[in-house]
Amino acid sequence: MRSEGIVSVDHHQFVVGERDAEYLEAVAHGTLLDAGPGFVSFYTGIAYGPVRITVSLLDHVPADPDPVAWEVAEETTLVAASEIVVSATDGTVAALSPVPAGRYRVRAHARGRDRHYGQEVDHPVEDYLLELWPDTGTADTTVATLHKSDTAWSPRTQVDESSLKKDRVYIRDASGAVVTVPAQSPEAIAIREKLGEFGGKPLTPALEAVFSSRYVAGLDRDLIDRIEAAAPERQLAFARWCIHRAWERAGIAHIDWLAAVLDDMDSGKPANKDFIYSFDARIRLDEDPRITRTIVSGLPTKGEAVQQYQALRAYGRSMAPDTSPLEAAIEAFWHAAKTYGMDYEELTAAAHRDFFGGD
Numbered sequence: 001m002r003s004e005g006i007v008s009v010d011h012h013q014f015v016v017g018e019r020d021a022e023y024l025e026a027v028a029h030g031t032l033l034d035a036g037p038g039f040v041s042f043y044t045g046i047a048y049g050p051v052r053i054t055v056s057l058l059d060h061v062p063a064d065p066d067p068v069a070w071e072v073a074e075e076t077t078l079v080a081a082s083e084i085v086v087s088a089t090d091g092t093v094a095a096l097s098p099v100p101a102g103r104y105r106v107r108a109h110a111r112g113r114d115r116h117y118g119q120e121v122d123h124p125v126e127d128y129l130l131e132l133w134p135d136t137g138t139a140d141t142t143v144a145t146l147h148k149s150d151t152a153w154s155p156r157t158q159v160d161e162s163s164l165k166k167d168r169v170y171i172r173d174a175s176g177a178v179v180t181v182p183a184q185s186p187e188a189i190a191i192r193e194k195l196g197e198f199g200g201k202p203l204t205p206a207l208e209a210v211f212s213s214r215y216v217a218g219l220d221r222d223l224i225d226r227i228e229a230a231a232p233e234r235q236l237a238f239a240r241w242c243i244h245r246a247w248e249r250a251g252i253a254h255i256d257w258l259a260a261v262l263d264d265m266d267s268g269k270p271a272n273k274d275f276i277y278s279f280d281a282r283i284r285l286d287e288d289p290r291i292t293r294t295i296v297s298g299l300p301t302k303g304e305a306v307q308q309y310q311a312l313r314a315y316g317r318s319m320a321p322d323t324s325p326l327e328a329a330i331e332a333f334w335h336a337a338k339t340y341g342m343d344y345e346e347l348t349a350a351a352h353r354d355f356f357g358g359d
Contacts, residue, residue, distance in 0.1 A: 001057040003097040006050045006124060008088040011253050014051070015041045015089060016106075016130060018082045023089060024256040028076060029290055030143035031153040033108050035076040040106060041089075042128060045113030045152045047248050049121035051128060053086060057099055058133040062107065064146075070109035070129070071150040076143045077135055079103045084132075105135040113152035118249060120354075153251075164304040170297045170342050178297060178342045192301045195219070204228065210327045212334040219299070219337065220348045226356050227329045235325035239318045239332035240265055241355050245347060246336035250311035252291055257284070261315070271319035281312055297341035310338040 007014045015023045017039025026034035026041065034041045044051060056062075065073035078084070084099040112126035148154070168180040171191050181187050198214070199221025207213040207228060216224045227238060244262060247253035253262060261272050274280040285291055285308060296307040314335035318328040333351070337344040 001097060001099075002054065003056075004052070004054045005086065005094050005096040007053055007086050007094040007096075008092065009044045009046055009049055009051055010089045011248065011259065012044050012047050013041050013089050013254055014044065014053075014087065015039055016055070016086050017041075017078065017084055018080050019085055019087070019091070019093070024259060026256070028141050028143045030074045030076075030145055031148060032072050032074045032110055032145075033076055033143050035078070035141060035143055038078075038080050038082075040076060040078055040108065040130075042108065042110070043113075043153045043254070044110075045115065045117040045126055045150075046121050047118050049119075050124045051126045052124045053094070053096070053128040053130065055086060055096055055099065056129065056131045058131055061105070061133060062131050065107070065109060067147050067149065069111070070147070071111045071113065072148045072152075073107060073109045073146040074143050075105065075107045075146055077104070077140045078106045078132070099132060103135050104132040107131045107146070110150075114150045117152055164295065164306070166303060169301050169303050171300055172342070183301075183303070188301050195300060206326060207330075210330045212330050215299075216330055216334050216337075219344065223333075223348055223351055223356075224330065226352075227333070228326060230329070230356075232325035235329040238351075238355055239325075239328040241351075242329075242332035242336040242347075243314050243318065245350065246311040246314040246332075246339045249336075249339045249347075250294075250307045252285070252308055252311060255288065255290060257288075265315075265319065271315075271321060275312060275316045276320050281316075282309065285309075285312065296339060297343075299337060299341065299344055302338075305338050305341070307339050307341075310335050314339070 015021065021037065021039035023039050023041045026036040028035040032043055080101050082101050086094040086096045109129040110126065116125050167182065169183045169188050170178060170180055171187055173179050195218030198217040203213055203217060207217065207224065213224060227235060230238065244253065247258065247262065252258050261275065264272065291308060294307045295304050298304050314332050317335055318332035337347055340347050
């Protein structure tokens with residue numbers, strides 16, 4: 001049996017398994033697959049949008065993965081008590097033929113994950129193949145990587161704030177290239193003065209009252225004016241939008257305990273105090289073996305930062321109960337921008353296009 005179709009990706013994932021499988025309860029992790037009771041979930045390069053998938057049910061072990069045709073291949077075991085379907089993470093089942101319940105060895109293949117990593121797309125740019133065949137041996141819950149030439153979800157070198165360079169800051173030179181210069185160099189001072197012009201007009205009293213406004217106004221004055229002009233509920237929605245983008249950029253939005261925080265935030269539940277009033281969330285992040293701390297370039301005239309810590313701050317600095325909607329929106333954007341580093345213009349462009357585009 002061979003079935004081909006399209007499945008929607010949300011937060012870098014889609015699922016193959018039983019209809020009611022709890023895909024966040026993974027017990028084994030790879031760079032393409034997570035495996036858990038009754039399911040395997042796929043890590044995609046894109047953050048949102050459609051991907052192509054082929055599911056092939058075999059009666060024998062297939063040939064070795066083709067390293068030319070596929071950029072990554074991983075293998076594990078899937079045991080399902082009910083039929084196996086391909087679905088989005090919200091449970092929407094894709095139009096592919098179900099696979100009968102049973103115990104299977106599964107081999108997953110992917111290509112194209114590096115091309116549009118972290119982006120939202122409106123047409124398929126990635127391909128996936130899942131091969132299943134009967135497995136009568138002891139269920140092996142580990143995920144084995146058979147081949148990998150892409151970089152998506154690859155392990156990265158662990159870092160912390162003690163390893164950050166303190167004596168140099170990031171700017172763009174006359175050609176537009178990102179370079180580092182001494183913090184008090186003439187080049188850095190000139191750009192700092194330009195940012196301090198706030199786009200050519202002084203801050204309003206409301207913006208003056210929010211400390212980070214002076215930085216955001218320097219990066220994109222039109223954007224902060226749109227934030228200020230928005231209704232309070234719209235400002236809070238923008239803060240949530242920024243937190244999602246920051247966590248996705250930092251590669252932590254799909255982690256189960258962090259994804260649960262995003263879900264609670266989106267449903268209007270009170271802020272999680274572990275992320276606001278203590279270091280508990282950061283300690284847990286440091287101890288989670290699935291999360292790699294990475295260094296990101298600083299914003300213009302700023303030094304390096306740990307990307308994952310800035311993502312946490314986007315939540316912590318904006319979701320406190322006593323934070324005004326305007327402050328929440330500005331603080332969330334400021335720290336989300338820090339997760340992008342010198343690529344922050346990707347975030348500002350997305351904010352204008354995807355959030356404020358209809359305003």
